[in-house]
Amino acid sequence: MKRTTILAVLAGLLCVACDPIYSISVSNQTTDTVSVLATTTHSFHIYQEPLDFEERGGIEGPFVVQFRIAPGQTVQCGQAIAELEDDLPFKEFKASWGTESVVANSKAQVLDLFDKNFWGDLKTPYQISLK
Numbered sequence: 312m313k314r315t316t317i318l319a320v321l322a323g324l325l326c327v328a329c330d331p332i333y334s335i336s337v338s339n340q341t342t343d344t345v346s347v348l349a350t351t352t353h354s355f356h357i358y359q360e361p362l363d364f365e366e367r368g369g370i371e372g373p374f375v376v377q378f379r380i381a382p383g384q385t386v387q388c389g390q391a392i393a394e395l396e397d398d399l400p401f402k403e404f405k406a407s408w409g410t411e412s413v414v415a416n417s418k419a420q421v422l423d424l425f426d427k428n429f430w431g432d433l434k435t436p437y438q439i440s441l442k
Contacts, residue, residue, distance in 0.1 A: 335389035
């Protein structure tokens, strides 16, 4: 009886789901260097220095970052536990290259920049692909 109870408890503990952690990145899939200017949130963390990285802002924020991404380079800029909405690294995001540009001035517009699957759901890991 004790053995069955212990096995049942162990099986239950193994079935408890943990939220996955996904990386958040910006990928330059163009043939030009991309310039990014963004207002960040507390969830923004740069994991590798992109070209010409500069951070501005006061002690309280908001923090503004400016950097460049070389062609074919991907910059990881945060992590999200399960859902992206709670860990969004940008309040505003502007990117430009050649004669093209992308501008998002709100949380909804920033979320719309992230790659989506066939059904329109956000792909994981979360990525903004600049093409």
